[in-house]
Amino acid sequence: MISDTETETGSLIINLTCPECGTIHSAAVVNTVCINEACRSTLFAKYNLSDNIDKSILIGRPATMWRYKEFLPIAEEKNIVTLGEGFTPIIPIENLKQFIGDNEVFWKDESGNPTGSFKARGISAAVSKAKELGIDTIATPTAGNAGGALAAYAARAGIKAVVYMPKQTPQVFKDECRLYGAELVEIDGNISDCGRLVNELAEINGWFQVSTLKEPYRLEGKKTMGYEIAEQFNWQLPDVILYPTGGGTGLIGMWKAFDELEQLGWIGSKRPRMVAVQSESCNGIVSAFNAGKHVSEFADGGFTIANGLRVPKPYADKVILRVLRETNGAAITIGDQEMNAAVKEIARHEGMLVAPEGAALWQAYKKLKATQWIKPGEKVLMINTGSGYKYLENIEL
Numbered sequence: 366m367i368s369d370t371e372t373e374t375g376s377l378i379i380n381l382t383c384p385e386c387g388t389i390h391s392a393a394v395v396n397t398v399c400i401n402e403a404c405r406s407t408l409f410a411k412y413n414l415s416d417n418i419d420k421s422i423l424i425g426r427p428a429t430m431w432r433y434k435e436f437l438p439i440a441e442e443k444n445i446v447t448l449g450e451g452f453t454p455i456i457p458i459e460n461l462k463q464f465i466g467d468n469e470v471f472w473k474d475e476s477g478n479p480t481g482s483f484k485a486r487g488i489s490a491a492v493s494k495a496k497e498l499g500i501d502t503i504a505t506p507t508a509g510n511a512g513g514a515l516a517a518y519a520a521r522a523g524i525k526a527v528v529y530m531p532k533q534t535p536q537v538f539k540d541e542c543r544l545y546g547a548e549l550v551e552i553d554g555n556i557s558d559c560g561r562l563v564n565e566l567a568e569i570n571g572w573f574q575v576s577t578l579k580e581p582y583r584l585e586g587k588k589t590m591g592y593e594i595a596e597q598f599n600w601q602l603p604d605v606i607l608y609p610t611g612g613g614t615g616l617i618g619m620w621k622a623f624d625e626l627e628q629l630g631w632i633g634s635k636r637p638r639m640v641a642v643q644s645e646s647c648n649g650i651v652s653a654f655n656a657g658k659h660v661s662e663f664a665d666g667g668f669t670i671a672n673g674l675r676v677p678k679p680y681a682d683k684v685i686l687r688v689l690r691e692t693n694g695a696a697i698t699i700g701d702q703e704m705n706a707a708v709k710e711i712a713r714h715e716g717m718l719v720a721p722e723g724a725a726l727w728q729a730y731k732k733l734k735a736t737q738w739i740k741p742g743e744k745v746l747m748i749n750t751g752s753g754y755k756y757l758e759n760i761e762l
């Protein structure tokens with residue numbers, strides 16, 4: 366077990382624990398989901414957290430997500446595969462203030478990450494751990510951004526990448542994969558179809574799969590958003606966080622981070638109300654949440670300009686729904702036309718070209734404000750998960 370000896374990075378990882386059945390898995394060997402056949406849940410990395418670790422360890426650390434390396438799973442420095450991901454800026458709404466009344470509304474702007482989306486965080490952690498475990502080929506199904514990120518980080522790590530992507534994805538997502546040297550396969554179907562194929566072929570070809578939440582460490586990378594939000598807001602979390610939900614990694618990751626930060630004594634027990642925003646065409650979480658259900662149904666109504674949200678049935682739907690309930694959150698859908706309009710509104714008034722997934726949050730904010738679900742004086746954070754530049758072929762100007 367890694368925890369028996371001190372790691373070079375200071376990583377405090379102990380093991381991988383199943384949040385459903387409690388089965389413990391060693392973090393020193395390759396893992397996917399829980400080995401319990403009846404369970405197959407996403408695994409959560411567990412750390413040896415105590416309240417005698419002081420925040421001052423962060424002083425002078427690099428402005429990347431690896432400033433939190435004690436709470437990440439990599440044991441040896443040489444295995445960290447980084448392109449400078451994370452520690453993205455918090456940017457307040459400035460010129461659209463007529464919509465926000467007396468709220469304070471901020472973006473956490475993930476568009477400046479390597480390959481233009483927050484996928485860089487999860488993939489940096491997953492590829493680093495794969496390198497540490499000696500893996501030579503990594504495969505993933507993707508709706509777009511995860512493929513580009515995997516291709517880039519695999520190139521950096523000297524690992525082969527195989528990417529399965531729906532044909533309907535904008536060209537730039539395909540071109541970047543090929544430029545970074547990945548093997549790209551275009552599929553006539555959605556991300557679930559890609560996932561099925563990767564799953565079959567991975568077994569035959571010995572590829573390691575990093576499908577969303579079927580691999581434990583992408584979650585660890587994405588959770589660093591939660592650490593950053595706490596640090597950047599001076600350890601006082603906002604009241605509401607809006608998140609564009611595909612597979613749900615970021616949402617679950619932030620929730621996990623807040624839990625870890627409370628164990629460290631760096632924050633208190635107050636949690637933001639978490640809001641899952643989906644596209645009208647892929648609304649399984651919204652339907653399940655509003656019907657009071659604990660699992661979601663397969664839902665794919667076809668094309669959306671927010672390709673990151675075209676996930677018909679998230680693997681960790683149960684956990685997403687639990688987070689929404691435990692935080693007294695909400696779930697809301699936004700249509701493509703509203704997203705397109707928001708991309709333009711934010712660009713023209715705020716000087717930011719956000720991804721349609723991020724733009725959806727601005728429309729969700731306005732709706733939740735109008736119904737007074739968001740109350741006067743509350744502090745609201747929207748996660749702009751990616752750069753609008755990659756989506757321009759689908760945006761009406």
Ligand SMILES: *Cc1c(COP(=O)(O)O)cnc(C)c1O
Pocket residue numbers: 482483484510511577609610611612613614615616673674720722723750751752
């Ligand atoms: C992948 C992606 C999402 C959804 O992220 P999940 O972790 O799958 O919920 C949202 N926005 C963008 C831009 C993405 O690339």
Ligand SMILES: [Zn+2]
Pocket residue numbers: 383384385386387388399400401404405406
């Ligand atoms: Zn289990």
